Amino acid sequence: MIQIQQLTGGYDGKPVVKDLSFSIEKGKITGIIGPNGSGKTTLMKMINGMLSPQSGEILIKGIPVSSYSAKDLARIIAVLPQHAESSFDFTVREVVALGRYPFYKGLLKQSSPKDEEMVQRSMEFTGVQHFAEKSIQSLSGGERQRVLLAKALAQEPEILLLDEPTNHLDLSYQMKLMDLLKDWVQGCQLTVVAILHDLNIASLYCDQVLLLDGGKEKAIGKPGDIMDSNLLEGVYDTKLSRQEHPQKPKPLIALVPAEREEQKKIEDIKLQASNESMVFRSPYFLKTMSSALIGGGFGWANTFVNRHVDRNYNCDDAHSEYEAYLRSLPVNPNETVGMMTAARLEDAGVVSIEKEGIKLLAAATSGTSNAVDAAQSWQRKAGSVAVGTINIWLFLEGQLTDEAFVQAMMTATEAKASALRDYEIKDPISGTMATGTSTDSLCIASTQQGKRMSYAGTITPMGKAIGHAVYQTVGKAIENYRKRMPRS
Numbered sequence: 001m002i003q004i005q006q007l008t009g010g011y012d013g014k015p016v017v018k019d020l021s022f023s024i025e026k027g028k029i030t031g032i033i034g035p036n037g038s039g040k041t042t043l044m045k046m047i048n049g050m051l052s053p054q055s056g057e058i059l060i061k062g063i064p065v066s067s068y069s070a071k072d073l074a075r076i077i078a079v080l081p082q083h084a085e086s087s088f089d090f091t092v093r094e095v096v097a098l099g100r101y102p103f104y105k106g107l108l109k110q111s112s113p114k115d116e117e118m119v120q121r122s123m124e125f126t127g128v129q130h131f132a133e134k135s136i137q138s139l140s141g142g143e144r145q146r147v148l149l150a151k152a153l154a155q156e157p158e159i160l161l162l163d164e165p166t167n168h169l170d171l172s173y174q175m176k177l178m179d180l181l182k183d184w185v186q187g188c189q190l191t192v193v194a195i196l197h198d199l200n201i202a203s204l205y206c207d208q209v210l211l212l213d214g215g216k217e218k219a220i221g222k223p224g225d226i227m228d229s230n231l232l233e234g235v236y237d238t239k240l241s242r243q244e245h246p247q248k249p250k251p252l253i254a255l256v257p258a259e260r261e262e263q264k265k266i267e268d269i270k271l272q273a274s275n276e277s278m279v280f281r282s283p284y285f286l287k288t289m290s291s292a293l294i295g296g297g298f299g300w301a302n303t304f305v306n307r308h309v310d311r312n313y314n315c316d317d318a319h320s321e322y323e324a325y326l327r328s329l330p331v332n333p334n335e336t337v338g339m340m341t342a343a344r345l346e347d348a349g350v351v352s353i354e355k356e357g358i359k360l361l362a363a364a365t366s367g368t369s370n371a372v373d374a375a376q377s378w379q380r381k382a383g384s385v386a387v388g389t390i391n392i393w394l395f396l397e398g399q400l401t402d403e404a405f406v407q408a409m410m411t412a413t414e415a416k417a418s419a420l421r422d423y424e425i426k427d428p429i430s431g432t433m434a435t436g437t438s439t440d441s442l443c444i445a446s447t448q449q450g451k452r453m454s455y456a457g458t459i460t461p462m463g464k465a466i467g468h469a470v471y472q473t474v475g476k477a478i479e480n481y482r483k484r485m486p487r488s
């Protein structure tokens, strides 16, 4: 739809946009991102014919922009500018109707029923029909933005150029506007080129993203390729972190504030234990990965609760019941990782390890009456579940990548299975050595300071410490459990 070939352009003979070459496909959304002053608006002005290139060419539907008359170009391209102030006191309907001007016919330039219909449809689409007769001057910034979008859509353009379209819009209207554009793009094969400052909007909605830096192409491609922390950090000179969207296969970019942090130490974590709960309290938030009922998955927490429940505990909504329990402590469930167990908490094994530059605190409670061999559990009938859980807590100093968290979980699980083997805990159904119980949980909590670790496999210093600590704590917990229940 649009071909940009070795394009250079700017003001007063000085280039701002330098030697750009790329294509924009029909029926797609292309986002232009880049820091302030990187030439985004200048590029947009050249695409819509407002600014002539110093060299190179822009082809629209195969024809140079300079060969189009202003009216012909207005029939193809609609523009939603960045600062669209209106000094005239038009009504909303009149402003939207201006979008139809290129289609007015006859000497008197009168509108047709089709023009009226398009004005109405565009107002409905953008949700501005309620204030159709109000003055544009009396609207809020966000409302005005939607009116101007309605005007652009009324033009039935093939190409829509948007300069920061979500500026002024609240969260709901940002999403509505982008969803609406996506609809138009898919339904009417509209081609959208949008300057976006919000990297996450660009990631969620664009098919292609151009990253400009100092007027030059730094990168162009799918959002998944452009939303790269290193690439963006270099261009924006800001600390960023790429995360995966929890529900869509789209990356998100999180800002990382440059705040000064106190040094986090494992020895500052304090354990308060009773028959009812083991509560580890940290003066700082720790990054967690866990399979816990409360605060499972990745998160940040400062409180870690291993709660004892009766072996007949049965609740339809254990999550809500547990949250209510935490509030009664009182503990904030949003800052907590919470597990439960029917095992006796006084049987817990707690171990500290400081070795090879690794500092780690581990704790485990262990009930093994429901021991299972993971390789043989397929032989079990549904519902053959007894009570018994091994809950493992690992607190460590270090900066773990996501993959290191996963590795740490694997290492801990292998060490747990090894302890069960050495204590000859058997799966009562298959008679083979158990690898765990059917309801085990594990939490890894890390200070995320100091040495960065991208691997925590069994022969790394961290992996060795985890394996050793888990083997010892699970073993201690089993020994204590056996002392009290000699036949198990």
Ligand SMILES: Nc1ncnc2c1ncn2[C@@H]1O[C@H](COP(=O)(O)OP(=O)(O)OP(=O)(O)O)[C@@H](O)[C@H]1O
Residues within 6 Å of the ligand: 011, 016, 034, 035, 036, 037, 038, 039, 040, 041, 042, 043
């Ligand atoms: N009319 C003009 N005359 C002279 N220089 C200009 C003009 N418009 C923009 N510039 C300069 O061109 C450079 C790029 O500006 P441009 O508006 O294209 O950047 P941008 O990437 O859109 O920035 P922003 O994110 O701040 O909107 C800036 O240094 C700016 O000062």
